[in-house]
Amino acid sequence: MANMNLYSRGDKIFVITNMVLIGMFAISALYPFIYIASLSFSSGFEARAGRVVLTPVDVTIEAYRYVLSDPQFWISYKNTFIYTIGGTLMSLAFIIPGAYALSRPQLLGRRFWNLTVAFTMWFNAGLIPFFLNMRDLGLLDSYFGIIIGFAVNGFNIILLRNFFESVPQSFEEAARMDGANEFQVLWKVYVPLSKPAIATIALFCIVSRWNGFFWAMVLLQDDDKIPLQVFLRHTIATLSDDQEFGATLFDASYSFETVSAAIIVCSIIPVLTIYPFMQKYFEKGILLGGVKE
Amino acid sequence: MSVPPTDPPSDEGREPADAEEGRSRRVDPVLPTGTAALERTGAPAAAPGASGTLLSTGIGASADDVTPPSRQGVAEGLKWLARHLRREWQLYVLLAPTIIWLLLFLYKPMYGLQVAFKDYSVFRGVAGSPWIGFEHFQTLFASDQFLRALKNTVIISFYSLLIGFPVPILLALMFNEVLNQTYKRFSQTVVYLPHFISSVIIAGIVITAFSPSAGVINTMLGWFGIDPIYFLTKPEWFRPIFVGTGIWQEAGFQSIVYLAAISGVSPTLYESAVIDGASRWQMMWKVTIPSILPTIIIMLIIRIGNILEVSFEMVILLYQPATYETADVVNTFIYRQGIQAGQYDFAAAAGLFNAVVAFVLVVAANSISKRYSRTSLW
Numbered sequence: 001m002a003n004m005n006l007y008s009r010g011d012k013i014f015v016i017t018n019m020v021l022i023g024m025f026a027i028s029a030l031y032p033f034i035y036i037a038s039l040s041f042s043s044g045f046e047a048r049a050g051r052v053v054l055t056p057v058d059v060t061i062e063a064y065r066y067v068l069s070d071p072q073f074w075i076s077y078k079n080t081f082i083y084t085i086g087g088t089l090m091s092l093a094f095i096i097p098g099a100y101a102l103s104r105p106q107l108l109g110r111r112f113w114n115l116t117v118a119f120t121m122w123f124n125a126g127l128i129p130f131f132l133n134m135r136d137l138g139l140l141d142s143y144f145g146i147i148i149g150f151a152v153n154g155f156n157i158i159l160l161r162n163f164f165e166s167v168p169q170s171f172e173e174a175a176r177m178d179g180a181n182e183f184q185v186l187w188k189v190y191v192p193l194s195k196p197a198i199a200t201i202a203l204f205c206i207v208s209r210w211n212g213f214f215w216a217m218v219l220l221q222d223d224d225k226i227p228l229q230v231f232l233r234h235t236i237a238t239l240s241d242d243q244e245f246g247a248t249l250f251d252a253s254y255s256f257e258t259v260s261a262a263i264i265v266c267s268i269i270p271v272l273t274i275y276p277f278m279q280k281y282f283e284k285g286i287l288l289g290g291v292k293e
Numbered sequence: 294m295s296v297p298p299t300d301p302p303s304d305e306g307r308e309p310a311d312a313e314e315g316r317s318r319r320v321d322p323v324l325p326t327g328t329a330a331l332e333r334t335g336a337p338a339a340a341p342g343a344s345g346t347l348l349s350t351g352i353g354a355s356a357d358d359v360t361p362p363s364r365q366g367v368a369e370g371l372k373w374l375a376r377h378l379r380r381e382w383q384l385y386v387l388l389a390p391t392i393i394w395l396l397l398f399l400y401k402p403m404y405g406l407q408v409a410f411k412d413y414s415v416f417r418g419v420a421g422s423p424w425i426g427f428e429h430f431q432t433l434f435a436s437d438q439f440l441r442a443l444k445n446t447v448i449i450s451f452y453s454l455l456i457g458f459p460v461p462i463l464l465a466l467m468f469n470e471v472l473n474q475t476y477k478r479f480s481q482t483v484v485y486l487p488h489f490i491s492s493v494i495i496a497g498i499v500i501t502a503f504s505p506s507a508g509v510i511n512t513m514l515g516w517f518g519i520d521p522i523y524f525l526t527k528p529e530w531f532r533p534i535f536v537g538t539g540i541w542q543e544a545g546f547q548s549i550v551y552l553a554a555i556s557g558v559s560p561t562l563y564e565s566a567v568i569d570g571a572s573r574w575q576m577m578w579k580v581t582i583p584s585i586l587p588t589i590i591i592m593l594i595i596r597i598g599n600i601l602e603v604s605f606e607m608v609i610l611l612y613q614p615a616t617y618e619t620a621d622v623v624n625t626f627i628y629r630q631g632i633q634a635g636q637y638d639f640a641a642a643a644g645l646f647n648a649v650v651a652f653v654l655v656v657a658a659n660s661i662s663k664r665y666s667r668t669s670l671w
Contacts (some may be wrong), residue, residue: 014572025545034496233493
């Protein structure tokens, strides 16, 4: 903070107050996660009594033992991986070629096709017609239904199309001279040049797939197919109704609160793992797709 | 005949997306007479294929690669089209999966919206069920529950806007004033994080933290001698908790847009302010805020346009019958009536109403933003 000497006394007060306020914002963003982590490592008895505020009280891993020994936890964890990986690859398989075609000036009716994509961002039929359509297509209660049913998203197509349009023509000319066709130009020129944009979209897809809850809850009935988020919801809903859970034991080693917290921690860890890699991309990504169609 | 660019199709959303396309429309002679009329009636959802390609011929075409036919009639035009497709078929192969997906998963449900005007029966299907006109809409507007949901949607959105809108701006201004880059980077990373956490987890945290016996909120209230409150069963507490949670989750992430606007402010403005002896506080008020005002206005208009968009997933996770009176929003109403209770036609009517009003609001917001600034969503 050597350069603070350049500023007047009033500026110093301003800068320091600002840093303190920012720190408070950061703490309030972080605290709930610390609280949940501490809760997950506390004994059920102490958690029930509301004695966990910042750090674990009466440290134990019983809650984790309970969660990790539940076969349903592992089934839904596996399912979430299937939906996340399958769904993201499916999205890219649609979005990359589609965005490329829309970015080509020689595409006939380009404005019409772009509008066909953009219109879905402003108007959608809503929950019920979408649900009835999925049922009519026979996609209820199926892995494939979840993976294909949410593959395309107008925002992502337009984001990538904008990026493709910003690639200078000169890059593809050499390939064209060698007689490359559209597929080759896309695959050998545009995809390698657009890695940051594609990574941004892939990360958006991964996060939304990992976090996806509502449609998985509505479309999937079979416990063998539900993702982690639905499992977490079921657990919180059923355990919170069952007030006796864990409390019947004299010194309950786990309780509804600590078990919920343990599942939350387990499902947050993968997000936290990729988060540092994501930050590089998402700031750019928002701005790339944000302003113009 | 050429289509005058100043005569856009009736639908607001169909205006030329950018100036370049507008220009090419003027220059390119369009196929046969009557194409313009065809294009005007062509709904965005029109089926693709030969007719779909034909009716928008020449509109997105650029001069160098496409040589459109002059006015030599339909036969010549078709010949040209065949030549074009022979040369450029690969593009259409690349585009087809996306368009087919959109038709199958987003446009087909729009056709399915007709159940809102029908007495839907599962056995007869969407097309086979008898028409009953506006009966569902009459029931809807006579329903206290629907009117309550509509009222709650607007109230919750209004509070989110009133309290939540300034926070990201404030955060961006504050981040901008942090001199230590490591500190800035770290606090940004932390503040963006909640955006990436699923609503189920956020709701799980809220339910746990606000629990009457174990929750940390009641523990802290206990330090001040306040008796435990069962927050999530109290209708008067739902909105503050919901709005607060939304701000906690999204404010950091939303500040990115304003930070980008701030980074676009010309450094010369600050330099001359320094020469004039301005303090940092004055520079924030006299330089930074006026410079990002257009961005603020656009974001405000967009938010107002999305006033019917309440994250109903979070409502489903946090509300319970005891709090319906302040918590039930239109989409949760649709979810309960339609998917849970199976009244598909009635719930679809509520959804159609919601979608149409939302569409009108978004289009209106966009055209206002277009008029008062050069930026718009499309």
